[in-house]
Amino acid sequence: xxxxxxxxxxxxxxxxxxxxxxxxxxxxxxxxxxxxxxxxxxxxxxxxxxxxxxxxxxxxxxxx
Numbered sequence: 923x924x925x926x927x928x929x930x931x932x933x934x935x936x937x938x939x940x941x942x943x944x945x946x947x948x949x950x951x952x953x954x955x956x957x958x959x960x961x962x963x964x965x966x967x968x969x970x971x972x973x974x975x976x977x978x979x980x981x982x983x984x985x986x
Contacts, residue, residue: 942982949975 952972955965 938982942979945975945978945982948972949979 948971952968952975955968955972958965958969960969
């Protein structure tokens with residue numbers, strides 16, 4: 923039973939690291955959209971993804 927618990931714990935940590943890496947990549951790719959004025963409707967989907975990724979990164983690093 924202990925082996926199963928350790929394996930599950932290791933898999934969860936691995937998935938969390940991968941998810942943080944993906945969100946960092948999304949934030950880096952969408953960062954140039956920060957140059958577009960906030961009131962502009964251009965690139966709204968990219969700006970939304972950037973804000974979502976940034977919020978996720980803040981939340982991920984405040985839990986440690």
